[in-house]
Amino acid sequence: MLNRVILIGRLTRDPELRYTPAGVAVTQFTIAVDRPFTSGQGEREADFIPVVTWRQLAETCANYLRKGRLTAVEGRIQVRNYENNEGKRVYVTEVIADNVRFLESNREGGAPQESGSYAGSNNSGGGSFGGGGNAPYGGGNGGGSKPSTPRNNNSRDPFSDDGRPIDISEDDLPF
Amino acid sequence: MLNRVILIGRLTRDPELRYTPAGVAVTQFTIAVDRPFTSGQGEREADFIPVVTWRQLAETCANYLRKGRLTAVEGRIQVRNYENNEGKRVYVTEVIADNVRFLESNREGGAPQESGSYAGSNNSGGGSFGGGGNAPYGGGNGGGSKPSTPRNNNSRDPFSDDGRPIDISEDDLPF
Amino acid sequence: MLNRVILIGRLTRDPELRYTPAGVAVTQFTIAVDRPFTSGQGEREADFIPVVTWRQLAETCANYLRKGRLTAVEGRIQVRNYENNEGKRVYVTEVIADNVRFLESNREGGAPQESGSYAGSNNSGGGSFGGGGNAPYGGGNGGGSKPSTPRNNNSRDPFSDDGRPIDISEDDLPF
Amino acid sequence: MLNRVILIGRLTRDPELRYTPAGVAVTQFTIAVDRPFTSGQGEREADFIPVVTWRQLAETCANYLRKGRLTAVEGRIQVRNYENNEGKRVYVTEVIADNVRFLESNREGGAPQESGSYAGSNNSGGGSFGGGGNAPYGGGNGGGSKPSTPRNNNSRDPFSDDGRPIDISEDDLPF
DNA sequence: TTTT
DNA sequence: TTTT
Secondary structure (H helix, E strand, C coil), X not given: CEEEEEEEEEECCCCEEEECCCCCEEEEXXXXXXXXXXXXXXXXXXXXXXXXXXXXXXXXXXXXCCXXXXXXXXXXXXXXXXXXXXXXXXEEEEEEXXXXXXXXXXCCCCCCCCCCEECCCCCCCCCCCCCCCCCHHHCCCCCCCCCCCCCCCCCCCCCCCCCCCCCCCHHHCCC | CEEEEEEEEEECCCCEEEECCCCCEEEEEEEEEEEEEECCXXXXXXXXXXXXXXXXXXXXXXXXXXXXXEEEEEEEEEXXXXXXXXXXXXXXXXXXXXXXXXXXXXXXXXXXXCCCEXXXXXXXXXXXXXXXXXXCCCCCCCCCCCCCCCCCCCCCCCCCCCCCCCCCCHHHCCC | CEEEEEEEEEECCCCEEEECCCCCEEEEEEEEEEEEEECCCCCEEEEEEEEEEEHHHHHHHHHHCCCCCEEEXXXXXXXXXXXXXXXXXXXXXXXXXXXXXECCCCXXXXXXXXXXXXXXXXXXXXXCCCCCXXXXXXXXXXXXXXXXXXXXXXXXXXXXCCCCCCCCCHHHCCC | CEEEEEEEEEECCCCXXXXXXXXXXXXXXXXXXXXXXXXXXXXXXXXXXEEEEEHHHHHHHHHHCCCCCEEEEEEEEEEEEXXXXXXXXXXXXXXXXXXXXXXXXXXXXXXXXXXXXXXXCCCCCCCCCCCCCCCHHHCXXXXXXXXXXXXXXXXXXXXXXXXXXXXCCHHHCCC
């Protein structure tokens, strides 16, 4: 009946923008959030929490977020599951974000960017990677930063780019 | 740097109280939270979110929560991982709760219990299931408790209806 | 840049539905939230927090909420100010809610209603109190409804008790 | 029963550190949070939200926060009231913070500081303004920043420094 | 009375 | 598999 998450942490990699077969933008990234205490061994640990954004917000995140950036994320916890190639049910827990705030700007030494986007209207999509990424608030994009090429290739990760269509079905589309 | 979750939903089962080898109480349960929208096929789905509580709060939850009960949970997302018996790394995402509110009492037809506990002091543990379940706030009640009348609500309420037009202008309209 | 509030408490009065001159529905109510500690004199105190809802949600609240009901509110803090009749600036702090959950049903002894509404589309307003109060999710129920059995909870639950020791190590112990 | 607030915004002034007669540190500051929409006149507005911190966290905030800094605040809404000098009851709404995160460092062009503090242990206090401000994490304090001298002098503001003891009683002391 |  |  109520499901609300707020996180502040840093991206572990550049975000990955994809499109569903129907052309809806999705971007995924992981945010590292330091724990508020140290482990038994005196080490400061972090939780690595997967985040998913959809549509306009997906494109904004792909355009503006980068590895290492301090970021605030607001959303809800979602647990989806699928059957892997060994016939075993795998559970994936993600934060579906509807609000993302960029707490550090693109420019070196610059101030945090007073931007971010609430989940916006549907994007009729083109399907081409990185296409149509409308900048919010008319801003220059701040650097050669086109959305990073995916680096990982683990068939268990629903977001890995292995040339096959993503395993997020249209059914997972929120709102 | 910040990691906060608030959930309201229902327990899918009775909670399970265990003790670590060192005698620290842990209880786990899963809370079903309905999604705020219907799926493509028009069905209302839910997320099943695992919750973990420790120490005194663990014992209180084990004593007072039951399958089906409406419950509010406050905590943080934790992602731990371990190697399974096939040598594969498995990731487990849980909400570590530090505040749990029982929104329905134990007795049929009763009012929600105005209780719940913040994470408390360490419990040196006994090991026996259900042992030591100290009632919060002085005692089993759960009883005839009709919704408490709000404490005081005299002329101080700025929203009392005194027949004059409201002082909210159109400018205050959000969204 | 981010402003999020979640409250659970009880209404101090029935909600008040008004309409702006342009016919937009607004309802206001105050929610009493017990403090999580007792005062120096050992009394349990509460905060009385004013809540405002707009449009469809305003009408739903006016139709379903009543004095004393346990209610969850999600929204943002707003501080507005106006000049009073003595020419003095008065500051008013309210929670502008975009999500309200009714944790107790209308009928005595009934289960909490699995309803509530996200801020919806504009309502062109009628002006008559209680008009148009569309029940959310198809209808008056409120009835014999014993807590719904959680939808499904088959073998997928990672916390089912299968007799083996739990896989949480002492290292996972927080705080 | 549950009362949680999370804010991200900028300080409108340097924070003000005081001590209660019993020597407990309190600091107050206001955080400006931009609204997520523009007003009818197309202007972007903000809410100015008063924040109070106690004890160790109060001293940390006084030492590290400055006007204009981007800051995350976690806490609860508190509504207290007192009688002003005209015998009228005045309501004051504040966020009592138990977690504050400094999202911008003290150094120009530097990275956000991975610090902040959870509400800590009591401080037996000295009573002298600015005394005893133990730096967290052993850090140098980062600049000529001694706690700002108070600037405002409105007898209605419980935090104004007019030479009289503050009107926050020991009773308001949380936890 | 306000921050970028 | 991870961020500063």
